[in-house]
Amino acid sequence: MDSITLKHIEKGKYQIFLILVLAALTFVSSIFGLGLGSSSSLSMGKTWKIVLSDMWVFLINLDTVFDNLSYNISCLFSSCESISLLHGLNREGTHLQNSIIYEWRLPRILAAVIGGIALAVAGSLMQGCLGNPLVSPLTLGVASGAALGAALAIVLGFTILSVPALAIVANSFVFSLIVVAVIIQLGKIRSISAESYILVGIAITFICGAIVSTMQYFASDAQLSQLAHWSFGSLSRPNMENVAFMGLVVLGILPTAIRWSWDLNAVSMGGDEFAISTGVNPSSLRKNILIISALMTSVIIAFTGLIGFVGLAAPHMSRLIVGNDFRKLIPASGIFGAFLMIFADTLGRTLFAPIVIPVGVMLSIIGGPFFMYLLLRRRG
Amino acid sequence: MLNVSGLNFSWGKKRVLEDVNFKINSNEVVSILGINGAGKSTLIKCLNGILKPNTGKIEVISKPDGAAEYVLRDISSLDLVSISRTTSYVPQSIRPSFSMDVFDVVLLGRRPHIKWRISDSDREKVSNTLRYLDLEDFAFRKFDNLSGGERQRVVIAKAIAQDPNLYLFDEPTSDLDLRNQIQIMKCIRSLISESETPKSALIAIHDINIAARYSDRIILLDNGSIKAFGSPSEVLTVENIAEVFGVSSSISYESGNYIRIVVDDEIKDCEE
Numbered sequence: 001m002d003s004i005t006l007k008h009i010e011k012g013k014y015q016i017f018l019i020l021v022l023a024a025l026t027f028v029s030s031i032f033g034l035g036l037g038s039s040s041s042l043s044m045g046k047t048w049k050i051v052l053s054d055m056w057v058f059l060i061n062l063d064t065v066f067d068n069l070s071y072n073i074s075c076l077f078s079s080c081e082s083i084s085l086l087h088g089l090n091r092e093g094t095h096l097q098n099s100i101i102y103e104w105r106l107p108r109i110l111a112a113v114i115g116g117i118a119l120a121v122a123g124s125l126m127q128g129c130l131g132n133p134l135v136s137p138l139t140l141g142v143a144s145g146a147a148l149g150a151a152l153a154i155v156l157g158f159t160i161l162s163v164p165a166l167a168i169v170a171n172s173f174v175f176s177l178i179v180v181a182v183i184i185q186l187g188k189i190r191s192i193s194a195e196s197y198i199l200v201g202i203a204i205t206f207i208c209g210a211i212v213s214t215m216q217y218f219a220s221d222a223q224l225s226q227l228a229h230w231s232f233g234s235l236s237r238p239n240m241e242n243v244a245f246m247g248l249v250v251l252g253i254l255p256t257a258i259r260w261s262w263d264l265n266a267v268s269m270g271g272d273e274f275a276i277s278t279g280v281n282p283s284s285l286r287k288n289i290l291i292i293s294a295l296m297t298s299v300i301i302a303f304t305g306l307i308g309f310v311g312l313a314a315p316h317m318s319r320l321i322v323g324n325d326f327r328k329l330i331p332a333s334g335i336f337g338a339f340l341m342i343f344a345d346t347l348g349r350t351l352f353a354p355i356v357i358p359v360g361v362m363l364s365i366i367g368g369p370f371f372m373y374l375l376l377r378r379r380g
Numbered sequence: 381m382l383n384v385s386g387l388n389f390s391w392g393k394k395r396v397l398e399d400v401n402f403k404i405n406s407n408e409v410v411s412i413l414g415i416n417g418a419g420k421s422t423l424i425k426c427l428n429g430i431l432k433p434n435t436g437k438i439e440v441i442s443k444p445d446g447a448a449e450y451v452l453r454d455i456s457s458l459d460l461v462s463i464s465r466t467t468s469y470v471p472q473s474i475r476p477s478f479s480m481d482v483f484d485v486v487l488l489g490r491r492p493h494i495k496w497r498i499s500d501s502d503r504e505k506v507s508n509t510l511r512y513l514d515l516e517d518f519a520f521r522k523f524d525n526l527s528g529g530e531r532q533r534v535v536i537a538k539a540i541a542q543d544p545n546l547y548l549f550d551e552p553t554s555d556l557d558l559r560n561q562i563q564i565m566k567c568i569r570s571l572i573s574e575s576e577t578p579k580s581a582l583i584a585i586h587d588i589n590i591a592a593r594y595s596d597r598i599i600l601l602d603n604g605s606i607k608a609f610g611s612p613s614e615v616l617t618v619e620n621i622a623e624v625f626g627v628s629s630s631i632s633y634e635s636g637n638y639i640r641i642v643v644d645d646e647i648k649d650c651e652e
Binding site: 001003004005007008011127128131132133259261262265268271273274277278279280319323324327 | 425428429430460461462463464465467468469471474475476477478479480481483484485488489491492496500503504506507508510511516519520523535542548
């Protein structure tokens with residue numbers, strides 16, 4: 001085989017190796033994150049012992065687990081309280097320890113992983129299809145739509161779903177999708193360019209912002225503080241069912257995203273005309289990408305509030321490792337995003353424990369300087 | 381190879397191309413000359429689906445999936461992937477939003493032929509193309525870090541890796557120095573002449589001497605329609621040059637059937 005061919009294969013393998021190392025690092029940090037916390041009765045060793053013994057109990061008592069699972073499923077149709085899958089079995093941890101691990105730390109870490117993957121992948125997709133390095137998943141008005149939905153629920157009490165626990169979540173999810181639908185409809189009127197998409201997104205952000213400001217002007221102090229609280233991205237809100245929902249949506253979308261890697265390569269490399277002569281339709285690609293990244297972003301921020309930085313920075317950081325081939329950039333961004341989120345969140349809840357700093361704030365504080373360092377080092 | 385008949389194109393109310401008809405044979409280099417705004421780029425872009433003509437028929441030779449013989453097919457009946465298997469467009473210059481390795485840029489030429497996985501034969505095609513254009517030292521450099529001439533060669537390499545029948549070049553030499561201009565045109569020339577499969581090139585270009593030197597035939601576009609179509613010495617006459625470009629010139633005939641056009645330092649008034 002040709003020496004250039006061999007070198008290309010070598011380079012590809014090396015990049016995949018780097019992605020796997022990053023994945024391993026992310027896995028290790030999430031296990032550490034599970035063991036870290038402010039509870040004095042739960043050291044890292046104790047946490048692992050409980051989790052490992054539970055996994056063992058789970059494996060040797062599959063019949064009881066199955067009974068509990070079917071009981072839980074039957075609960076979906078009647079009003080009984082759902083129970084733990086390991087209910088009635090002899091377990092290592094106390095009730096309190098179990099509840100800290102499985103109801104507080106585990107959903108938090110899973111939300112960090114899923115949120116990081118979704119936001120970073122959405123960021124890399126949007127940067128690619130709009131050909132602009134400044135774009136993040138929140139650029140096209142997804143965030144402003146979510147904020148509008150949340151404000152409507154908090155200030156005016158206008159809710160789409162009447163379940164109190166999910167009212168704000170459903171509102172911000174639906175309104176961010178409405179905003180994106182409007183943008184795509186505007187795009188259909190004339191097949192608009194990448195720049196116009198960004199400008200329309202900015203215009204809509206201003207419009208939604210104005211409506212939210214108006215509501216804030218007339219809101220009570222309690223409402224204002226609730227709204228401000230919502231806008232800090234935080235991982236403490238989603239529970240295990242929320243996390244499962246987020247995970248299913250993201251998992252369903254990811255393969256589609258990776259299928260468009262070649263098209264994204266063509267568009268981000270040479271622009272629209274170059275892409276067309278490579279057999280890619282750039283306007284339909286942009287529309288599809290906008291839909292799936294909006295879906296992923298809004299399902300995450302509906303549960304967590306605004307987390308913007310990871311979607312901007314993780315794709316750029318991954319680009320420094322694997323280059324701009326989207327077949328590798330999409331997985332690398334996802335893993336890098338998950339890593340950043342776990343790292344920032346774990347730091348945020350241990351640094352000044354028991355005070356928890358929201359992950360959105362933490363990400364920007366530690367990620368910002370790191371991001372600048374990486375970019376400046378490359379230019380120099 | 382390429383049949384264009386009754387082609388009309390307008391931007392809103394402005395007519396850009398008016399009843400354009402021509403045919404290109406296999407293994408032929410054809411240049412399109414004309415002033416700025418004559419419709420050169422528009423014509424090129426109509427031929428590969430970037431722009432949709434208002435009326436007219438464009439037929440390009442291609443091999444349908446699984447067929448052994450080449451057939452002429454109307455491009456309005458083909459999707460973008462099928463069009464890009466048979467035609468390849470080289471823009472004047474590309475400004476990447478995110479740069480890639482030269483090898484990966486050229487690999488994009490294989491995109492119309494593959495689904496997701498790159499086979500070894502795709503990689504070999506890319507390697508061979510890089511060697512053919514003297515780009516092997518740049519294979520793992522970033523496209524961003526290359527000079528204008530090198531970039532142009534990379535984009536041409538991508539077009540070659542695409543293995544089309546019809547190459548469309550939009551002012552391939554405009555951004556280049558003298559040496560690079562000659563190198564690019566020689567490369568296009570040998571690419572077409574040496575090919576065993578039917579391949580032709582259509583080049584929108586400004587330099588009339590380079591066009592005369594490297595083309596088999598020349599299309600002279602004037603105000604959106606074809607003023608003259610034929611061999612360089614038939615098309616590039618003192619009268620045609622005066623009428624289309626509004627400059628006076630003298631033409632000398634060199635050995636080997638080449639002509640050299642010397643443009644005088646005088647702008648012809650339209651009234652004359």
